[in-house]
Amino acid sequence: MNGAAFRFEAVALSDVGLVRSANEDSFCTLPQYGVWAVADGMGGHARGEWASGAIVESLTHLDTSSTEFDDLLGAMATSIHTANARIHDEATATGSRMGSTVVALLLNGRRFGIVWAGDSRAYLLRGDQLHRLTKDHSQVQQMLDRGLLSEAEAQGHPMGHVLARAVG
Numbered sequence: 001m002n003g004a005a006f007r008f009e010a011v012a013l014s015d016v017g018l019v020r021s022a023n024e025d026s027f028c029t030l031p032q033y034g035v036w037a038v039a040d041g042m043g044g045h046a047r048g049e050w051a052s053g054a055i056v057e058s059l060t061h062l063d064t065s066s067t068e069f070d071d072l073l074g075a076m077a078t079s080i081h082t083a084n085a086r087i088h089d090e091a092t093a094t095g096s097r098m099g100s101t102v103v104a105l106l107l108n109g110r111r112f113g114i115v116w117a118g119d120s121r122a123y124l125l126r127g128d129q130l131h132r133l134t135k136d137h138s139q140v141q142q143m144l145d146r147g148l149l150s151e152a153e154a155q156g157h158p159m160g161h162v163l164a165r166a167v168g
Helices: 048-060 069-094 139-145
Strands: 025-030 035-041 100-108 111-117 123-126 129-132
Touching (some): 035 048, 069 100
Antiparallel strands (some): 100 111
């Protein structure tokens, strides 16, 4: 990371939650490069834990030959695209559907960037307020964006789990 403009502390923890019997989350902490990510395997599909692990594994091989912000952000996106191809190839080879959501953060100097797919979210905590930085890639969000649903109608919508974009 070039420049110490940010002070950060990182803790990574995952929980199975209340719906599933298996945890399909994976996370990546690379503070030496200013990179953190969470990948959430898609429950209800085959091998969600493998898909989320493939994303994290790809990020751990991030091209850090440049320390420039734009290059590192591009390398982070490339790593996720590489994981996407790998997951797609594995799904095709096994005849199964698999995928994962992801949200990845890059801190570099006085800048930060976020790359995401699906409904894994990034927030900024400023003072005592959380500010959502990402927009879900979901069918409900698309309906909200088109004015077909109100915020109240979107809460608890039966299609709230249906993604419009994911990795794999």
